[in-house]
Amino acid sequence: MSAAPLELPRWADTALVPLVSVAAALLVAGLVVLGIGENPLEATALLLRGALGSAEGIGFTLYYATNFIFTGLAVAVAFHAGLFNIGGEGQATVAGICAALACGALSAMPGFLSVAGFLAAPLAILAAAAGGAAYAFIPGWLQAKRGSHVVITTIMLNFVAATLIVYLLREVIGKIGSMQPETADFPAQAVLTPMHQLLAPFGIKLPSTPLNSAFLLALMALVAVWLLIWRTRLGYAIRTVGANPRAAAYAGISPAAVTMIAMAISGALAGGLAVNEALGVQHRLVLDFTAGYGFVGIAVALMGRGHPVGVGLAALLFGVLYQGGAELSFDKPAITRDMVVVIGGVLILFAGALDGLFRRLVATALGRGAAG
Amino acid sequence: MPSPPAIELVGISKRFGAVAANRDVSLAVAAGSIHGIVGENGAGKSTLMSILYGFYEADAGEIRIAGEPRRIRSPADAIAAGIGMVHQHFMLVETLSVVDNVVLGAEGGASLKGGLAKARAELARLSREYGLAIDPDATVGDLSVGLQQRVEILKALYRGAQILILDEPTAVLTPAEADQLFALLRALKAQGKTVILITHKLREVMDATDTVSVMRRGEMVAGFRTAETSPPALAEAMVGRRVLLRVEKPPRERGAAVLEAVGLSCRDARGTETLRDVSLTLHAGEIVGIAGVAGNGQSELLEVLAGLVQPTRGVIRLGGQILAAADRHPARLRERGLMHIPEDRHRSGLVTAFSAAENAILGYQGDPAFRAGPFLSPSQIEAHALTAFAAYDVRPPDPALKTAKFSGGNQQKIVLAREIERHPKVLLVGQPTRGVDIGAIEFIHRRLIELRDAGVAILLVSVELEEVMALSDRIIALCGGRITGERAAEAADERDLGLLMAGVTDEAA
Numbered sequence: 001m002s003a004a005p006l007e008l009p010r011w012a013d014t015a016l017v018p019l020v021s022v023a024a025a026l027l028v029a030g031l032v033v034l035g036i037g038e039n040p041l042e043a044t045a046l047l048l049r050g051a052l053g054s055a056e057g058i059g060f061t062l063y064y065a066t067n068f069i070f071t072g073l074a075v076a077v078a079f080h081a082g083l084f085n086i087g088g089e090g091q092a093t094v095a096g097i098c099a100a101l102a103c104g105a106l107s108a109m110p111g112f113l114s115v116a117g118f119l120a121a122p123l124a125i126l127a128a129a130a131g132g133a134a135y136a137f138i139p140g141w142l143q144a145k146r147g148s149h150v151v152i153t154t155i156m157l158n159f160v161a162a163t164l165i166v167y168l169l170r171e172v173i174g175k176i177g178s179m180q181p182e183t184a185d186f187p188a189q190a191v192l193t194p195m196h197q198l199l200a201p202f203g204i205k206l207p208s209t210p211l212n213s214a215f216l217l218a219l220m221a222l223v224a225v226w227l228l229i230w231r232t233r234l235g236y237a238i239r240t241v242g243a244n245p246r247a248a249a250y251a252g253i254s255p256a257a258v259t260m261i262a263m264a265i266s267g268a269l270a271g272g273l274a275v276n277e278a279l280g281v282q283h284r285l286v287l288d289f290t291a292g293y294g295f296v297g298i299a300v301a302l303m304g305r306g307h308p309v310g311v312g313l314a315a316l317l318f319g320v321l322y323q324g325g326a327e328l329s330f331d332k333p334a335i336t337r338d339m340v341v342v343i344g345g346v347l348i349l350f351a352g353a354l355d356g357l358f359r360r361l362v363a364t365a366l367g368r369g370a371a372g
Numbered sequence: 373m374p375s376p377p378a379i380e381l382v383g384i385s386k387r388f389g390a391v392a393a394n395r396d397v398s399l400a401v402a403a404g405s406i407h408g409i410v411g412e413n414g415a416g417k418s419t420l421m422s423i424l425y426g427f428y429e430a431d432a433g434e435i436r437i438a439g440e441p442r443r444i445r446s447p448a449d450a451i452a453a454g455i456g457m458v459h460q461h462f463m464l465v466e467t468l469s470v471v472d473n474v475v476l477g478a479e480g481g482a483s484l485k486g487g488l489a490k491a492r493a494e495l496a497r498l499s500r501e502y503g504l505a506i507d508p509d510a511t512v513g514d515l516s517v518g519l520q521q522r523v524e525i526l527k528a529l530y531r532g533a534q535i536l537i538l539d540e541p542t543a544v545l546t547p548a549e550a551d552q553l554f555a556l557l558r559a560l561k562a563q564g565k566t567v568i569l570i571t572h573k574l575r576e577v578m579d580a581t582d583t584v585s586v587m588r589r590g591e592m593v594a595g596f597r598t599a600e601t602s603p604p605a606l607a608e609a610m611v612g613r614r615v616l617l618r619v620e621k622p623p624r625e626r627g628a629a630v631l632e633a634v635g636l637s638c639r640d641a642r643g644t645e646t647l648r649d650v651s652l653t654l655h656a657g658e659i660v661g662i663a664g665v666a667g668n669g670q671s672e673l674l675e676v677l678a679g680l681v682q683p684t685r686g687v688i689r690l691g692g693q694i695l696a697a698a699d700r701h702p703a704r705l706r707e708r709g710l711m712h713i714p715e716d717r718h719r720s721g722l723v724t725a726f727s728a729a730e731n732a733i734l735g736y737q738g739d740p741a742f743r744a745g746p747f748l749s750p751s752q753i754e755a756h757a758l759t760a761f762a763a764y765d766v767r768p769p770d771p772a773l774k775t776a777k778f779s780g781g782n783q784q785k786i787v788l789a790r791e792i793e794r795h796p797k798v799l800l801v802g803q804p805t806r807g808v809d810i811g812a813i814e815f816i817h818r819r820l821i822e823l824r825d826a827g828v829a830i831l832l833v834s835v836e837l838e839e840v841m842a843l844s845d846r847i848i849a850l851c852g853g854r855i856t857g858e859r860a861a862e863a864a865d866e867r868d869l870g871l872l873m874a875g876v877t878d879e880a881a
Contacts, residue, residue, distance in 0.1 A: 240723055240726075243724075244722075244725075250712070251702065251703075252702040252735060
């Protein structure tokens with residue numbers, strides 16, 4: 001009795017629908033730009049030139065994309081287990097706190113740093129991942145054992161983390177004598193290498209940008225998540241629980257255990273945001289370093305259909321939008337940063353929420369082609 | 373001049389994408405008759421009825437009601453044309469009373485008062501006319517399934533239905549309730565109503581209908597006067613070849629006891645006792661069938677034995693050893709040779725979003741045979757699926773195809789292949805042929821008998837009493853979670869089992 005399900009060919013599902021969504025979003029955004037009396041074509045050109053037109057622009061774009069890859073993957077992994085992790089912000093915050101604590105501890109051990117300094121950065125990264133994982137494990141546990149919905153608990157824990165970091169920076173780990181809510185600089189051995197320094201020995205000269213080796217970590221995370229989800233037993237279990245928890249129980253897979261593990265992995269990935277921002281760029285912990293990247297990760301995962309390739313491309317798109325948007329608002333004072341946020345919002349709306357609309361349109365268009 | 377048919381469909385065609393669900397289907401049903409439509413799953417019966425009831429619009433063709441061409445574009449149009457439908461899954465609000473459900477959607481104005489009073493009077497009249505005793509103030513959720521179905525029928529009649537479509541109406545009924553339903557249908561017919569009965573049970577068609585048409589692959593392939601046809605002829609028309617309806621079952625000596633359950637009791641999440649003190653023994657090389665109306669503890673019995681639900685009391689012995697709580701886990705039980713074909717393949721037996729190959733390892737995903745180093749090996753998983761699908765004639769034999777795209781019969785074969793090829797000692801089987809076409813039923817039954825002959829102990833749960841009787845060596849009846857009796861298959865008859873299923877125990881009789 002049900003309507004025929006919307007089955008699209010793979011290429012249409014993975015490429016055509018997102019492209020149609022993005023095109024529609026750009027069209028609407030163009031109308032908004034037109035509405036404030038600017039030329040949308042010129043604005044688009046400025047945006048693209050700002051994001052991709054120079055080595056510096058590309059550096060910034062990839063730096064933003066790094067954040068989106070981590071938070072997008074975090075949402076995607078939880079999504080495969082049927083969980084909607086809205087807590088990327090909070091998990092990244094706690095990851096940043098843990099990284100700062102690790103760096104603080106390392107600073108107190110100059111002897112260790114002088115002997116095994118090469119271990120400092122990996123340890124700080126591990127601390128960040130562990131912090132994010134632990135903080136995401138809490139809602140996972142609550143969901144698995146108490147039935148508290150992760151959407152609610154992760155949102156609430158975002159607030160807890162946001163308050164916690166204020167308290168800690170103000171009262172416990174803040175830089176002594178500073179009026180800013182920030183830690184002292186991390187030890188030099190613990191921070192990540194900027195990309196322009198990393199590539200300089202190979203004769204590649206890049207301008208100085210925030211892009212750092214966390215970008216390489218993000219690329220590795222894309223591959224690792226792909227392997228995890230599609231090539232491991234755990235990934236099989238995660239997908240089974242996400243698609244049909246009863247079938248999982250039938251197969252001897254514990255949905256409760258998988259829920260907790262998937263949330264922990266998701267939180268660890270969200271911790272990558274802290275790695276890029278705190279260990280990679282700021283070299284200290286500052287307030288509000290998460291800056292909403294955790295939330296944009298939801299849009300990135302939706303647009304990327306939870307697949308690492310899609311997440312990578314969507315992260316790049318949002319990177320372009322962030323960097324190009326900054327340039328655009330600089331060149332065109334009428335187009336403020338808020339306007340760029342509007343464009344991002346339209347994109348999220350079309351790619352995420354209105355996805356079904358375009359699926360139907362595409363299905364109808366293709367169906368007509370096949371029948372005729 | 374004879375009066376025009378109550379319903380006439382002329383040249384109905386409907387495509388979904390590349391699939392032609394109905395191809396040039398024509399059908400005429402005389403007023404005041406009971407007409408059966410039979411066909412395998414996916415033959416297009418449901419699509420045709422959905423077109424008639426306005427869920428879909430046909431791409432081509434015409435619908436005539438009492439000779440008048442009508443456009444039916446929504447269920448509201450269908451109701452206006454005097455067509456009523458009783459769905460397989462009832463469309464009732466369980467928390468509301470009978471009379472509330474009957475007026476739902478036909479309240480007759482913003483205020484309920486007048487509508488309810490009218491409905492009450494009308495219900496009383498309908499009940500008198502057709503002998504449908506039912507309390508208008510009873511809460512629907514408290515009624516038995518048979519009575520809920522009556523509410524559905526009353527709902528349709530209240531809306532002035534002259535033509536009543538029933539979709540697999542007996543799937544949820546006891547034999548006695550089914551008999552009552554057919555008596556009611558005959559009473560409706562005597563009042564001049566027209567009934568269309570969609571079913572896959574050939575016996576019902578033979579018992580209840582005046583005429584019958586057969587659909588296959590979207591086309592109307594045959595039409596008979598019921599009195600002039602026979603079940604084998606109908607089955608042949610449905611499948612397109614000769615089928616063996618009877619199960620050939622050689623006698624076999626049963627072996628040692630393999631699975632023993634003693635005093636099993638179980639409660640559901642709400643605290644209702646679903647199993648009460650159930651004890652049974654399965655021997656090697658026998659099929660024990662569980663007869664019972666859906667919802668009387670069969671599902672829970674399977675789940676407890678399969679380790680999916682923990683019993684509140686009782687002991688289970690597998691191969692002579694008492695199972696500790698830690699062993700009553702699906703994965704542990706599989707290792708010990710207890711396999712389970714679940715009742716509902718969509719709900720628990722398969723992940724329909726997965727490829728067929730991925731489903732062919734569900735439950736065995738930890739088997740090192742499917743791994744290459746630390747990772748799952750897609751090529752080995754696919755090779756495994758290809759072998760299994762060839763042995764079980766899964767069509768299409770494409771391991772990469774999404775499982776949702778297979779027909780019900782082929783999905784069931786994927787589950788069957790997965791569990792049987794692991795050489796079970798004990799096989800728990802729930803509804804092996806639900807939603808499976810006749811050709812596949814024959815295949816599945818043959819496989820189960822082969823397994824029994826090979827010495828496997830099989831517990832069979834099925835809502836199809838005929839299936840239980842055809843396959844089992846012993847039959848145990850369950851009612852309200854309690855065993856109400858046991859019969860050797862040779863000594864069992866339907867009436868006797870029907871009484872046991874309704875809770876009339878041997879002691880009481």
